Amino acid sequence: MSQTLGTLEELPAEYRQAMTDAGVAPLWPMMRNVLPHGQPQPVSKAHLWAFDAIRPLLLEAGELTPVEKAERRVLVLSDPGRGNGAMQATASIYVGLQLLLPGETAPAHRHTPSAARVIVEGKGGYTVVGGEKLPMDDGDLVLTPTGEWHDHGHEGTEPVIWLDALDLPLYYYLEGSYAIEGPLQAQRNRPDASQVEYQAAGLTPTRRLGQPAPRFPLLRFPWSRTEKALNDLAAFGGAESVEMDYVNPETGGDLLPTLGFTALMLRPGEKLSPSLSSASAVFHVVKGKGTTKVNGEAFSWGPKDTFSVPVFAEIDHTGGDEPAYLIQVHDRPLQKKLDYYEERPR
Numbered sequence: 474m475s476q477t478l479g480t481l482e483e484l485p486a487e488y489r490q491a492m493t494d495a496g497v498a499p500l501w502p503m504m505r506n507v508l509p510h511g512q513p514q515p516v517s518k519a520h521l522w523a524f525d526a527i528r529p530l531l532l533e534a535g536e537l538t539p540v541e542k543a544e545r546r547v548l549v550l551s552d553p554g555r556g557n558g559a560m561q562a563t564a565s566i567y568v569g570l571q572l573l574l575p576g577e578t579a580p581a582h583r584h585t586p587s588a589a590r591v592i593v594e595g596k597g598g599y600t601v602v603g604g605e606k607l608p609m610d611d612g613d614l615v616l617t618p619t620g621e622w623h624d625h626g627h628e629g630t631e632p633v634i635w636l637d638a639l640d641l642p643l644y645y646y647l648e649g650s651y652a653i654e655g656p657l658q659a660q661r662n663r664p665d666a667s668q669v670e671y672q673a674a675g676l677t678p679t680r681r682l683g684q685p686a687p688r689f690p691l692l693r694f695p696w697s698r699t700e701k702a703l704n705d706l707a708a709f710g711g712a713e714s715v716e717m718d719y720v721n722p723e724t725g726g727d728l729l730p731t732l733g734f735t736a737l738m739l740r741p742g743e744k745l746s747p748s749l750s751s752a753s754a755v756f757h758v759v760k761g762k763g764t765t766k767v768n769g770e771a772f773s774w775g776p777k778d779t780f781s782v783p784v785f786a787e788i789d790h791t792g793g794d795e796p797a798y799l800i801q802v803h804d805r806p807l808q809k810k811l812d813y814y815e816e817r818p819r
Contacts, residue, residue, distance in 0.1 A: 478502065479502065515783040516564070517555070517561075518554035519780065520550075520553050524775075532632060534572060548570050549569045554783075563753035563755065566639075566640070566754075568802070573625055578624065578625065579625035579626075581601075581622055583621055583652065583653055588637060588638065590609070590615040591614055593757075594632070597630065599627075600625050601623060601626070601657075602616070602621050604659060604660060606661065612760075612800075616691075619730065638802045667691060671690065690722060694719055703798065715739075729806065730806065731806055731807035737756075737798070739796065739798075742791070749816065750785065751784050754782045754801050756774075756780050756782065756800070757778075758779070762776070767783075767787070
């Protein structure tokens with residue numbers, strides 16, 4: 474098999490011009506760009522976004538731009554491999570930090586991309602999805618699946634900040650990304666499903682014959698339960714890594730069609746070197762400190778920081794003096810649907 478392919482410059486100028494006029498181009502000079510040998514050559518670069526550096530900018534945005542002029546007051550975390558302003562943290566994952574001030578309301582809309590929120594700071598914020606009011610406490614994971622109406626409000630006294638994670642790049646690439654606005658939703662006068670139907674693991678509401686379960690039955694995953702589950706696993710689960718996937722309680726499957734979520738605990742001083750993975754990921758630090766090397770580049774992180782990892786990266790996590798807790802957002806569900814998800818040993 475040929476390893477050295479012909480270049481565009483080797484072709485006669487007249488032939489190149491004729492191809493341009495006909496609206497065609499030769500594949501072979503570009504072949505290695507789109508089909509490199511062995512494994513992908515990602516454009517995405519690993520990066521750490523320090524919350525302490527972004528928080529003042531986000532609060533200043535609250536002074537400079539009212540929510541009515543922003544619709545969603547967000548600072549986008551841009552992949553340095555694509556440049557500042559890129560609406561991607563990895564090829565398929567968008568992330569941003571959103572601010573809502575006391576008394577503010579972010580208007581209702583629904584859109585084709587799926588979204589999830591990880592609550593970073595503040596009390597009194599909430600999201601309404603399909604009429605279900607979802608409180609937003611530190612570390613909670615809140616879903617707004619594709620096509621679902623959602624709006625945000627704030628009944629507290631201090632700013633509320635959360636991390637948005639969307640599969641927006643996928644929909645934008647497919648030219649299928651759009652939103653529809655609507656009025657604020659009427660809120661149901663009852664607690665959300667995490668406090669009623671799905672309060673206990675392994676228990677779901679009884680379904681009568683022909684009565685289907687909701688497609689997205691649980692929209693809020695309280696951090697208090699997640700942290701307890703990780704601590705219990707660390708205490709009794711042996712020497713394996715302390716990781717737990719967020720799953721649909723009715724099906725055991727992924728929460729969203731293209732995005733998955735995993736909670737990770739690093740015990741003090743623990744070193745964790747997972748297999749190489751074809752999935753890209755964004756890690757958000759809920760609590761604790763540590764260091765992660767991505768392809769040999771070290772990132773020291775602390776509470777509320779966020780960092781990205783490109784595909785097939787060599788990842789080495791090291792915990793600090795106290796337990797550390799992270800939430801990983803990844804595109805493994807998308808890759809599995811495309812039947813190409815892959816893991817390779819180190």
